[in-house]
Amino acid sequence: MNTRPTFDEMWGTSRELRTPYATFQQWFEGESLARLRKKQREAEDVFRLTGITFNVYGQQEAAERLIPFDIIPRIISGREWTRLSRGIEQRVRAINAFLHDIYHRQEIVRAGRLPAEMIAKNAAFLPQMIGVKPAGGVYTHIVGVDLVRTGEDEFYVLEDNARTPSGVSYMLENRETMLHMFPELFTKHRVQSVSNYPKNLHRSLAASAPAACDGNPVVAVLTPGIFNSAYYEHSFLADKMGVELVEGHDLRVIDGRVAMRTTQGYKAIDVLYRRVDDEYLDPLNFNPDSALGVPGIMDVYRAGGITIANAPGTGIADDKAIYSYMPDIVQFYTGEKPILQNVPTWRCSDPQSLTYVLENLADLVVKEVHGSGGYGMLVGPTASKKEIAAFRDKLKAKPSNYIAQPTLALSSVPIFTNAGLAPRHVDLRPYVLVSPEGVKITPGGLTRVALKKGSLVVNSSQGGGTKDTWVLED
Numbered sequence: 001m002n003t004r005p006t007f008d009e010m011w012g013t014s015r016e017l018r019t020p021y022a023t024f025q026q027w028f029e030g031e032s033l034a035r036l037r038k039k040q041r042e043a044e045d046v047f048r049l050t051g052i053t054f055n056v057y058g059q060q061e062a063a064e065r066l067i068p069f070d071i072i073p074r075i076i077s078g079r080e081w082t083r084l085s086r087g088i089e090q091r092v093r094a095i096n097a098f099l100h101d102i103y104h105r106q107e108i109v110r111a112g113r114l115p116a117e118m119i120a121k122n123a124a125f126l127p128q129m130i131g132v133k134p135a136g137g138v139y140t141h142i143v144g145v146d147l148v149r150t151g152e153d154e155f156y157v158l159e160d161n162a163r164t165p166s167g168v169s170y171m172l173e174n175r176e177t178m179l180h181m182f183p184e185l186f187t188k189h190r191v192q193s194v195s196n197y198p199k200n201l202h203r204s205l206a207a208s209a210p211a212a213c214d215g216n217p218v219v220a221v222l223t224p225g226i227f228n229s230a231y232y233e234h235s236f237l238a239d240k241m242g243v244e245l246v247e248g249h250d251l252r253v254i255d256g257r258v259a260m261r262t263t264q265g266y267k268a269i270d271v272l273y274r275r276v277d278d279e280y281l282d283p284l285n286f287n288p289d290s291a292l293g294v295p296g297i298m299d300v301y302r303a304g305g306i307t308i309a310n311a312p313g314t315g316i317a318d319d320k321a322i323y324s325y326m327p328d329i330v331q332f333y334t335g336e337k338p339i340l341q342n343v344p345t346w347r348c349s350d351p352q353s354l355t356y357v358l359e360n361l362a363d364l365v366v367k368e369v370h371g372s373g374g375y376g377m378l379v380g381p382t383a384s385k386k387e388i389a390a391f392r393d394k395l396k397a398k399p400s401n402y403i404a405q406p407t408l409a410l411s412s413v414p415i416f417t418n419a420g421l422a423p424r425h426v427d428l429r430p431y432v433l434v435s436p437e438g439v440k441i442t443p444g445g446l447t448r449v450a451l452k453k454g455s456l457v458v459n460s461s462q463g464g465g466t467k468d469t470w471v472l473e474d
Contacts (some may be wrong), residue, residue: 004368007151007411008073008423019074020472023188039181040071040416046177053211059091065169068465070415073178074426074447078192078194078474081443084147084155084430087339089439090330092143092432095317097333099139102128104314115326116322123370126278128285132302134311135210136436140307142273143432144168144202144445147340149411156343156408157326158427159164162317163310164275167446167466168431169233172197174446174468190377190473192443198240200433200440205271207435212257212305213270219259220244222251222274224292234275248276253296257305269272271307278312295340321347338433343408349400357404358395361388364404365456366395381407394461410456414469415449425450427458428469444469 005013010021017025047069076084093309099106102125108114118127144165146158175194179186194281202219209217223234225247238245250261251269259266274281280290284296300306322329330338346353348366357364361380368376378391395402412423430445448458448468458464 006423006425007154009149009411009413009426010421010423012037012152015039019049020077020080024073024075024185024423027078027185027188027419028229030278033418036071036416043069043071043181045176046180047173047253050173052411054261055401062219064265068451069174069177070449070451070465071178071181071468072414072416072421072466073468074428075189075470075472076266076444078472081192081471082474083153083339084269085441087155088145088432089432090138090158090334090336090438091157092434094326094330095160096139096434098329099162099311099314099317100133100137101333103132108329111332112395113332114325116274118325119316122316122319122322124278124313124315124319128298128302128373129311129313132210132311134208134412135304135307136208138434138436139311139314141205141208141311141433141434145432147196147383147428147430148408149426150408151254152413155340157340158343159320159323160318160326161429162314165429165431166230166275167232167429168197168442169236170433170466171442171444171469172236174411174466189470192471192473194442196409196445197442198237198429201237201273202241202243202442204372204437205273205307206230207344209435217270218268219271219273220246222246222248222272222276224276224280228275230275236415237273239391241373246299247296248290248292251294251297253294253300256300256303256305258294258297258300271309273309278315281308286396318343320367321349321400324403333402343405345405348402348404353404354395354399357402358392361392361395363407365407366391366402366404369401369403373468379407379433382454382456407456413447413449413467415451422451425456425458426467435436443471 006199009015012018025107047066104120109116129306140162142165144161147155148158149155156452171194185356191368205219206217220243221234221238223245245262246260254266257268259263259268276292279287282289282291282298283293284295301308324347326342327338346357348354348357366378410425413426414421415424426449428445433440448464449467450458451457451465452463
């Protein structure tokens with residue numbers, strides 16, 4: 001088990017107040033706990049009235065839940081953010097180059113840096129994308145890179161979200177709520193803004209329009225519908241960008257273009273920001289039973305009649321088995337050593353690694369290769385003997401379905417409790433926009449926090465919450 005002391009982002013490891021939190025601490029000492037308790041309740045009311053909820057699948061109780069929000073900001077210095085940004089941009093550019101390569105010449109396989117079966121046998125690899133070059137050469141228009149911190153200057157990439165990363169609406173609403181609740185705090189800090197994300201998103205998507213675009217690019221957001229767990233975000237982003245929110249039944253292929261139904265008839269779409277998984281995107285090319293997608297959209301896409309963001313087939317880049325090769329991938333495509341490191345990873349498909357993992361399950365975190373949302377994973381140090389035994393059987397039955405990682409000493413930040421401040425573990429998901437014009441990273445991102453004392457699982461579906469992330473000006 002990892003016995004390293006937890007790095008506290010406010011107090012370091014030696015209980016000396018860190019510079020980014022100095023002004024905040026001074027403010028906090030002048031506040032009454034009663035006022036802050038009242039503010040915490042007000043913030044929860046704002047979220048409830050705004051309808052900031054998410055759906056939980058497979059639960060008997062109420063499916064729609066409020067995401068817990070903590071009023072204490074997470075504060076990152078400008079210096080720290082500059083280094084993180086460089087590492088994030090390097091990684092995102094490498095992912096985009098990797099996607100182009102595996103759907104074309106597969107040079108990384110020819111060079112012996114990635115086993116051919118990692119692509120050929122990967123469910124996220126789409127043969128329908130072979131030879132297809134998206135408009136502007138961009139595959140991943142929106143990326144969420146999950147980061148964890150273990151020390152003063154130690155950041156690791158926990159996973160890459162290259163399919164349809166969610167949570168950006170919470171980042172924006174968290175900031176809006178904090179500005180409303182604590183305007184005086186913002187006057188004391190020079191916090192970099194996140195509010196222009198929707199504008200930047202629209203500009204980035206429009207810049208990725210296909211050759212078939214004639215005039216100002218028409219952008220739309222494709223949602224699976226109101227029962228999807230992230231529907232609030234789909235409607236939120238469409239509204240903030242000033243574009244149409246559409247479902248599959250609103251769209252059809254007309255004269256080689258994908259068009260949406262409007263009160264003036266059908267109108268061609270240039271860029272479709274889709275929040276529908278590959279499998280359901282086109283019943284003629286993928287799952288024939290899908291009612292969520294658009295029949296024939298892939299044929300229009302391959303012919304250059306529409307841009308789909310993110311491109312179909314990008315899921316292979318955030319596959320957890322591919323993740324273990326990311327340091328090699330970054331170096332292969334950029335010619336540079338990775339600025340941001342991976343978490344050490346054992347691929348259970350490898351017999352030697354599997355033996356090690358089976359012998360050390362109580363100390364490791366084991367994840368499904370295609371899993372997400374904190375489901376299908378084992379956190380060894382907090383699991384019961386019965387849970388470990390059951391997971392051992394799963395691993396033996398299908399080892400290639402899993403990877404394992406050490407239990408990191410994730411950094412902690414303060415949250416507000418009835419008794420005052422208390423440390424809790426966090427991760428960070430910065431949001432990256434990629435277009436032919438370049439890479440734009442929003443300063444901050446979504447901080448997810450494990451509200452249960454000692455817990456390392458930050459996912460909202462597993463009891464985690466969120467907080468505002470402040471990146472200070474230098």
